[in-house]
Amino acid sequence: MPKALSTIDQLPHLHIKGREVFCSTQDLAVYVNKTHGYVCRAVKAAIKTQEKAVRLAETQGHRVPEEGLFKFEHTPYQGQNGETYDAYDLDRNATIAMILSFRGAKATIWKMSYIAAFNRMEQELLDRRSEDRTGLVTSTISLRCRSPCCRSCRTSRDF
8 A cells, every 4th residue: 555645745845044944946846847937927926916915905904914925035046048037935835825826746746735734733633622621631722813804703713
């Protein structure tokens, strides 16, 4: 029986800058079997979409938390022909968003692995909740919508 793929088995090459982990567009292109130009065009489109989303949120009286933004660092490089080409380093959230936007077998494998990891995490939380009812573990996650535009969802739910 083949072994199940873990999400970590399915990561593109990552590198560390300071205290953050990044994926370059070159490495992402290899990983998802796309050209570097294709990935850079997708990143540029994602940057524009994020800027539009932030402006839209602001016009509606909301502020997008800094930690919720995708980080795209422009890191141009010089090719062998002397020309300068665009490249980007993407933080974890930007890398995930980009992989989720791509189609193809490799991206789909990663998506399925990511979903499987999420399902395992969900099961762990549910197991903890049932253990909590027996007095063995005390852990609860509360989610609360604080959106001023939506009073109907201003409730706290335990998972």
